Amino acid sequence: MFYRICCCVLLLLAIKPRSSLQIQFKGNAFFQIDEDTNIGTKIGNFTVIRGEKEAPFQIISTTNFVTINTTNLDNSLGLAVDVFLNTKLDTDYGKSWYDLTFEAVNSQTTQNGKFHILVNDVNDEVPEFKNRPYSVTVKEDAEVNSVIYTKIDAFDPDTNDAKTYILSTDKYSPFSLDTNGKLHLVAKLDYESQTFYQYIVTVKDEADHTATAEVFIKVEDVQDTPPEFYRDSYSFTILENSPQGTLLNPAVQARDGDR
Numbered sequence: 001m002f003y004r005i006c007c008c009v010l011l012l013l014a015i016k017p018r019s020s021l022q023i024q025f026k027g028n029a030f031f032q033i034d035e036d037t038n039i040g041t042k043i044g045n046f047t048v049i050r051g052e053k054e055a056p057f058q059i060i061s062t063t064n065f066v067t068i069n070t071t072n073l074d075n076s077l078g079l080a081v082d083v084f085l086n087t088k089l090d091t092d093y094g095k096s097w098y099d100l101t102f103e104a105v106n107s108q109t110t111q112n113g114k115f116h117i118l119v120n121d122v123n124d125e126v127p128e129f130k131n132r133p134y135s136v137t138v139k140e141d142a143e144v145n146s147v148i149y150t151k152i153d154a155f156d157p158d159t160n161d162a163k164t165y166i167l168s169t170d171k172y173s174p175f176s177l178d179t180n181g182k183l184h185l186v187a188k189l190d191y192e193s194q195t196f197y198q199y200i201v202t203v204k205d206e207a208d209h210t211a212t213a214e215v216f217i218k219v220e221d222v223q224d225t226p227p228e229f230y231r232d233s234y235s236f237t238i239l240e241n242s243p244q245g246t247l248l249n250p251a252v253q254a255r256d257g258d259r
């Protein structure tokens with residue numbers, strides 16, 4: 001008796017009709033698109049066909065990431081499915097790979113299909129300065145041709161995007177910024193002549209996105225200048241009977257060359 005029941009179950013499994021819905025992609029089920037692809041852009045297509053005895057079916061997308069549009073194939077035995085992007089992409093702060101599922105459904109069966117989307121990085125991000133504010137203090141006797149500041153730096157999340165730094169100096173400036181953001185002293189400073197400098201630094205990426213920041217440079221005084229008299233010479237006339245302690249005029253005065 002038990003043997004007969006098992007046989008029946010096996011027989012039922014064997015004769016259960018398998019769905020003849022076939023999902024067909026050109027190549028792999030794999031779409032490749034750029035990060036800056038606009039919403040509404042068609043990003044791929046596939047077809048689903050049925051056997052002649054299979055009931056008509058419909059396609060249901062299981063995600064809002066894309067939308068789909070279906071049209072009947074000429075022989076009415078299948079659907080052409082166009083896939084449109086429905087989401088703003090960002091590989092720099094989000095994902096670059098998506099696995100998506102859709103369903104082909106008719107009165108007899110539901111069949112899942114999968115396709116995959118690889119999102120290519122695009123140079124779409126503007127670099128941002130880090131470590132701000134850029135306030136530099138340098139002694140007036142700092143060595144010429146030395147690096148005096150290394151904190152000018154910017155972040156750009158785009159893959160392998162090179163950055164270049166430019167400082168708003170003129171040819172008379174005692175400072176120079178190399179393309180890596182290191183600030184060099186290129187001429188002697190003199191606190192007694194100028195105590196403060198201010199520039200704009202610009203960072204530029206390979207797609208010409210730019211950002212700017214201010215750079216403040218304060219020069220520190222060093223005891224490097226001798227004192228000097230106000231006059232080159234002093235001469236006085238005084239009566240021989242002048243009392244002790246009489247002040248001579250003009251006073252002998254000197255000033256320190258350092259401020």
Ligand SMILES: [Ca+2]
Binds near residue numbers: 089090124
């Ligand atoms: Ca981006």
Ligand SMILES: [Ca+2]
Binds near residue numbers: 091121
């Ligand atoms: Ca990017």
Ligand SMILES: [Ca+2]
Binds near residue numbers: 124
């Ligand atoms: Ca960039």
Ligand SMILES: [Ca+2]
Binds near residue numbers: 192223259
């Ligand atoms: Ca000085």
